Amino acid sequence: MKEKHHLIETEFLNLLEIHRFRTITIKxxxxxxxxxxxxxxxxxxxxxxxxxxxxDNHLNAISQLVEETSHNMLSAEDKKPLIKxxxxxxxxxxxxxQQFFRVLMTIHPAQDFTQKLxxxxxxxxxxxxxxxxxxxxxxxxVNYTLGGQFGIIFFWLQNHCAEPPExxxxxxxxxxxxxNR
Numbered sequence: 001m002k003e004k005h006h007l008i009e010t011e012f013l014n015l016l017e018i019h020r021f022r023t024i025t026i027k028x029x030x031x032x033x034x035x036x037x038x039x040x041x042x043x044x045x046x047x048x049x050x051x052x053x054x055x056d057n058h059l060n061a062i063s064q065l066v067e068e069t070s071h072n073m074l075s076a077e078d079k080k081p082l083i084k085x086x087x088x089x090x091x092x093x094x095x096x097x098q099q100f101f102r103v104l105m106t107i108h109p110a111q112d113f114t115q116k117l118x119x120x121x122x123x124x125x126x127x128x129x130x131x132x133x134x135x136x137x138x139x140x141x142v143n144y145t146l147g148g149q150f151g152i153i154f155f156w157l158q159n160h161c162a163e164p165p166e167x168x169x170x171x172x173x174x175x176x177x178x179x180n181r
Contacts, residue, residue, distance in 0.1 A: 015032055021047070026047060083173065091165035105117075105157055
Protein backbone atom coordinates (compact mmCIF):
# COMPACT_ATOMS: atom_id res chain seq x y z
CA MET A 1 0.00 0.00 0.00
CA LYS A 2 2.75 2.47 0.95
CA GLU A 3 4.54 1.69 -2.30
CA LYS A 4 1.68 3.07 -4.45
CA HIS A 5 1.40 6.11 -2.22
CA HIS A 6 5.14 6.77 -2.59
CA LEU A 7 5.01 6.11 -6.35
CA ILE A 8 2.20 8.64 -6.82
CA GLU A 9 4.13 11.30 -4.87
CA THR A 10 7.37 10.61 -6.74
CA GLU A 11 5.76 10.82 -10.16
CA PHE A 12 3.83 13.92 -9.16
CA LEU A 13 7.11 15.62 -8.18
CA ASN A 14 8.67 14.51 -11.47
CA LEU A 15 5.77 16.12 -13.32
CA LEU A 16 6.11 19.29 -11.23
CA GLU A 17 9.72 19.62 -12.37
CA ILE A 18 8.45 19.98 -15.94
CA HIS A 19 4.90 21.34 -15.72
CA ARG A 20 3.16 23.98 -13.69
CA PHE A 21 0.81 22.65 -11.02
CA ARG A 22 -2.29 24.02 -12.73
CA THR A 23 -1.53 22.12 -15.95
CA ILE A 24 -1.00 18.74 -14.28
CA THR A 25 -4.00 16.45 -14.46
CA ILE A 26 -4.92 13.31 -12.57
CA LYS A 27 -4.62 11.47 -15.89
CA UNK A 28 -0.99 12.66 -16.23
CA UNK A 29 -0.18 11.54 -12.69
CA UNK A 30 -1.78 8.12 -13.24
CA UNK A 31 0.00 7.58 -16.57
CA UNK A 32 3.36 8.57 -15.09
CA UNK A 33 2.83 6.28 -12.09
CA UNK A 34 1.37 3.44 -14.18
CA UNK A 35 -1.76 3.23 -12.05
CA UNK A 36 -5.50 3.46 -12.58
CA UNK A 37 -7.48 6.55 -11.61
CA UNK A 38 -9.27 4.47 -8.97
CA UNK A 39 -5.91 3.77 -7.31
CA UNK A 40 -5.14 7.48 -7.21
CA UNK A 41 -8.54 8.25 -5.70
CA UNK A 42 -8.07 5.53 -3.10
CA UNK A 43 -5.30 7.72 -1.65
CA UNK A 44 -6.23 11.30 -2.56
CA UNK A 45 -9.30 13.40 -3.26
CA UNK A 46 -7.56 15.35 -6.05
CA UNK A 47 -4.20 16.88 -6.94
CA UNK A 48 -4.72 19.63 -4.36
CA UNK A 49 -5.16 17.04 -1.62
CA UNK A 50 -2.01 15.27 -2.84
CA UNK A 51 0.06 18.46 -2.70
CA UNK A 52 -1.43 19.59 0.63
CA UNK A 53 -0.66 16.25 2.26
CA UNK A 54 2.89 16.24 0.93
CA UNK A 55 3.42 19.76 2.28
CA ASP A 56 1.89 18.88 5.65
CA ASN A 57 4.01 15.72 5.95
CA HIS A 58 7.24 17.61 5.33
CA LEU A 59 6.33 20.49 7.63
CA ASN A 60 5.35 18.03 10.38
CA ALA A 61 8.69 16.26 10.00
CA ILE A 62 10.54 19.57 10.33
CA SER A 63 8.44 20.49 13.37
CA GLN A 64 9.34 17.17 14.93
CA LEU A 65 13.06 17.94 14.52
CA VAL A 66 12.58 21.18 16.42
CA GLU A 67 10.42 19.49 19.07
CA GLU A 68 13.20 17.02 19.80
CA THR A 69 15.78 19.79 20.01
CA SER A 70 13.53 21.95 22.24
CA HIS A 71 12.88 19.05 24.58
CA ASN A 72 16.59 18.27 24.90
CA MET A 73 17.45 21.95 25.43
CA LEU A 74 15.40 22.12 28.61
CA SER A 75 17.92 20.04 30.52
CA ALA A 76 21.10 20.98 28.65
CA GLU A 77 23.56 23.43 30.12
CA ASP A 78 25.39 23.98 26.85
CA LYS A 79 22.76 24.44 24.15
CA LYS A 80 25.18 25.10 21.27
CA PRO A 81 25.79 21.43 20.37
CA LEU A 82 22.02 20.86 20.28
CA ILE A 83 21.51 23.86 18.02
CA LYS A 84 24.20 22.61 15.67
CA UNK A 85 22.67 19.12 15.68
CA UNK A 86 19.28 20.64 14.82
CA UNK A 87 20.76 22.42 11.80
CA UNK A 88 22.50 19.25 10.66
CA UNK A 89 19.21 17.33 11.02
CA UNK A 90 17.24 20.06 9.23
CA UNK A 91 19.61 20.35 6.29
CA UNK A 92 19.97 16.58 6.05
CA UNK A 93 16.17 16.35 5.86
CA UNK A 94 16.04 18.98 3.12
CA UNK A 95 18.89 17.23 1.29
CA UNK A 96 17.11 13.87 1.50
CA UNK A 97 13.93 15.48 0.09
CA GLN A 98 15.59 18.02 -2.14
CA GLN A 99 13.38 17.34 -5.16
CA PHE A 100 10.30 18.32 -3.17
CA PHE A 101 11.89 21.46 -1.73
CA ARG A 102 13.56 22.47 -5.02
CA VAL A 103 10.32 22.14 -6.97
CA LEU A 104 8.22 24.10 -4.48
CA MET A 105 10.82 26.74 -3.66
CA THR A 106 12.82 27.36 -6.85
CA ILE A 107 11.35 25.74 -9.98
CA HIS A 108 7.68 26.57 -9.45
CA PRO A 109 7.64 28.57 -6.23
CA ALA A 110 4.50 27.86 -4.25
CA GLN A 111 3.82 30.92 -2.14
CA ASP A 112 1.55 28.95 0.18
CA PHE A 113 4.29 26.40 0.85
CA THR A 114 6.95 29.05 1.41
CA GLN A 115 4.72 30.92 3.85
CA LYS A 116 3.88 27.71 5.72
CA LEU A 117 7.55 26.71 5.89
CA UNK A 118 8.62 30.09 7.23
CA UNK A 119 5.70 30.12 9.69
CA UNK A 120 6.62 26.62 10.90
CA UNK A 121 10.28 27.54 11.35
CA UNK A 122 9.38 30.85 13.04
CA UNK A 123 6.99 29.19 15.51
CA UNK A 124 9.48 26.47 16.30
CA UNK A 125 12.45 28.83 16.70
CA UNK A 126 10.42 31.16 18.89
CA UNK A 127 9.34 28.24 21.03
CA UNK A 128 12.92 27.00 21.32
CA UNK A 129 14.36 30.34 22.40
CA UNK A 130 11.56 31.55 24.69
CA UNK A 131 13.34 30.04 27.67
CA UNK A 132 16.64 31.70 26.77
CA UNK A 133 16.63 34.89 28.83
CA UNK A 134 20.00 36.05 27.46
CA UNK A 135 18.76 36.40 23.88
CA UNK A 136 18.45 40.02 22.80
CA UNK A 137 15.29 41.05 20.91
CA UNK A 138 14.15 37.47 20.20
CA UNK A 139 11.39 38.32 17.68
CA UNK A 140 13.77 40.31 15.51
CA UNK A 141 16.55 37.79 15.94
CA VAL A 142 14.27 34.97 14.75
CA ASN A 143 13.03 36.91 11.72
CA TYR A 144 16.50 38.07 10.74
CA THR A 145 17.90 34.57 11.14
CA LEU A 146 15.05 33.05 9.12
CA GLY A 147 15.59 35.51 6.29
CA GLY A 148 19.23 34.56 5.98
CA GLN A 149 18.53 30.88 6.43
CA PHE A 150 15.82 30.94 3.78
CA GLY A 151 18.22 32.64 1.37
CA ILE A 152 20.82 29.96 2.00
CA ILE A 153 18.28 27.16 1.52
CA PHE A 154 17.06 28.74 -1.73
CA PHE A 155 20.59 29.17 -3.10
CA TRP A 156 21.58 25.66 -2.05
CA LEU A 157 18.51 24.12 -3.71
CA GLN A 158 19.06 26.14 -6.90
CA ASN A 159 22.52 24.59 -7.07
CA HIS A 160 21.11 21.08 -6.58
CA CYS A 161 22.50 20.80 -3.05
CA ALA A 162 26.06 20.59 -4.34
CA GLU A 163 27.51 20.99 -0.84
CA PRO A 164 26.87 18.39 1.85
CA PRO A 165 24.15 19.22 4.41
CA GLU A 166 26.73 19.29 7.22
CA UNK A 167 28.57 22.17 5.53
CA UNK A 168 25.37 24.18 5.03
CA UNK A 169 24.37 23.49 8.65
CA UNK A 170 27.77 24.72 9.81
CA UNK A 171 27.49 27.91 7.74
CA UNK A 172 24.05 28.72 9.19
CA UNK A 173 25.14 27.80 12.71
CA UNK A 174 28.28 29.97 12.59
CA UNK A 175 26.35 32.93 11.24
CA UNK A 176 23.59 32.53 13.82
CA UNK A 177 26.02 32.34 16.73
CA UNK A 178 27.83 35.48 15.54
CA UNK A 179 24.57 37.40 15.26
CA ASN A 180 23.42 36.63 18.77
CA ARG A 181 25.50 39.22 20.61
